[in-house]
Amino acid sequence: MDMRARPFRSVLYIPGSKPRALDKARGLPVDAVIFDLEDAVSASEKVSAREVLAQQLQQGGYGARMRIVRINGFDTKWGVADARAVAQMDCDAVLLPKVSSLADLDALAEITGDLPIWAMMETPRGMLNAAEIARHPKLQGMVMGTNDLAKELQTRFRVDRMPLMAGLGLCLLAAKAEGLVIVDGVYNAFKDAEGLAEECRQGRDMGFDGKTLIHPAQVDVANTAFAPSEDEMDLARRQIAAFDEAEAAGQGVAVVDGKIVENLHVVTAREIIAKADAIAAVSL
Numbered sequence: 001m002d003m004r005a006r007p008f009r010s011v012l013y014i015p016g017s018k019p020r021a022l023d024k025a026r027g028l029p030v031d032a033v034i035f036d037l038e039d040a041v042s043a044s045e046k047v048s049a050r051e052v053l054a055q056q057l058q059q060g061g062y063g064a065r066m067r068i069v070r071i072n073g074f075d076t077k078w079g080v081a082d083a084r085a086v087a088q089m090d091c092d093a094v095l096l097p098k099v100s101s102l103a104d105l106d107a108l109a110e111i112t113g114d115l116p117i118w119a120m121m122e123t124p125r126g127m128l129n130a131a132e133i134a135r136h137p138k139l140q141g142m143v144m145g146t147n148d149l150a151k152e153l154q155t156r157f158r159v160d161r162m163p164l165m166a167g168l169g170l171c172l173l174a175a176k177a178e179g180l181v182i183v184d185g186v187y188n189a190f191k192d193a194e195g196l197a198e199e200c201r202q203g204r205d206m207g208f209d210g211k212t213l214i215h216p217a218q219v220d221v222a223n224t225a226f227a228p229s230e231d232e233m234d235l236a237r238r239q240i241a242a243f244d245e246a247e248a249a250g251q252g253v254a255v256v257d258g259k260i261v262e263n264l265h266v267v268t269a270r271e272i273i274a275k276a277d278a279i280a281a282v283s284l
């Protein structure tokens with residue numbers, strides 16, 4: 001399956017140690033869930049969280065939502081046992097934090113076998129090696145870890161995220177070159193819907209497939225921002241129709257709203273319609 005045909009507008013982190021939140025996700029309109037064993041779980045709960053999560057996944061009820069489990073890194077005492085446990089869980093993919101090289105993914109694949117892999121992109125070395133990381137045969141998607149990246153780069157917070165742009169851009173190029181899904185980092189101020197909407201808009205403009213989220217209150221904002229708008233769909237339909245008409249008349253170019261429409265624009269227009277159809281299908 002082409003993963004990019006599937007919506008990833010909203011990707012919600014849920015602490016693997018919190019049964020109430022794990023249960024709540026069964027009713028939230030999110031496209032994917034990251035069941036977290038890493039940063040959202042305290043050291044004292046790391047081992048019990050594995051068990052709680054395995055039971056919740058076995059119970060099921062997550063519907064069409066993609067189920068991704070984030071493990072602790074292999075530089076921690078929990079990483080290897082997490083990977084072994086996830087290989088037995090009822091989930092769709094495993095997410096490795098702080099991926100810096102292809103070798104990190106090889107080490108994970110040795111344990112998790114055929115389970116698809118996602119990579120947290122959040123270290124300077126990961127940014128520099130993004131192109132080779134993206135070529136790993138088991139890799140399905142990238143998740144930006146903008147908190148860790150900001151920490152490693154010793155940046156200050158800026159609304160325009162200018163200090164992070166080089167890293168975000170390198171990962172976007174790498175993911176797009178290999179046809180991977182790529183989702184943007186979290187917006188920490190989970191009560192600030194306006195700020196989130198602005199950052200979602202920026203992420204969508206840049207080409208991200210969606211946004212990682214930390215609280216249910218953020219879901220609707222991300223779902224709206226990363227779905228094709230009515231205006232986009234209207235334009236896409238008119239472009240397709242105008243181009244079909246031009247082609248039937250033996251011409252290679254149409255004009256819509258004073259702008260040329262070539263074959264490549266029609267490819268984009270069809271992708272917009274396909275994305276809207278895919279969203280409609282999961283919203284049923």
Ligand SMILES: CC(C)(COP(=O)(O)OP(=O)(O)OC[C@H]1O[C@@H](n2cnc3c(N)ncnc32)[C@H](O)[C@@H]1OP(=O)(O)O)[C@@H](O)C(=O)NCCC(=O)NCCSC(=O)C[C@H](O)C(=O)O
Pocket residue numbers: 012013014015020021022024025036039040120122144145146147148149185186190213214215216
């Ligand atoms: C941020 C929170 C700690 C806030 O929790 P809380 O104060 O409990 O929020 P509310 O009282 O408003 O919660 C209302 C209800 O919603 C449920 N809830 C809250 N958060 C989630 C969630 N993430 N998923 C599902 N359900 C959730 C509560 O249980 C309440 O339910 P109910 O009682 O039935 O009404 C908290 O939101 C939280 O822990 N969020 C997740 C934090 C997290 O996952 N962090 C790690 C990922 S971010 C990261 O690591 C980024 C990356 O690596 C990087 O480097 O950038």
Ligand SMILES: [Mg+2]
Pocket residue numbers: 039097120122145147148
């Ligand atoms: Mg991180």
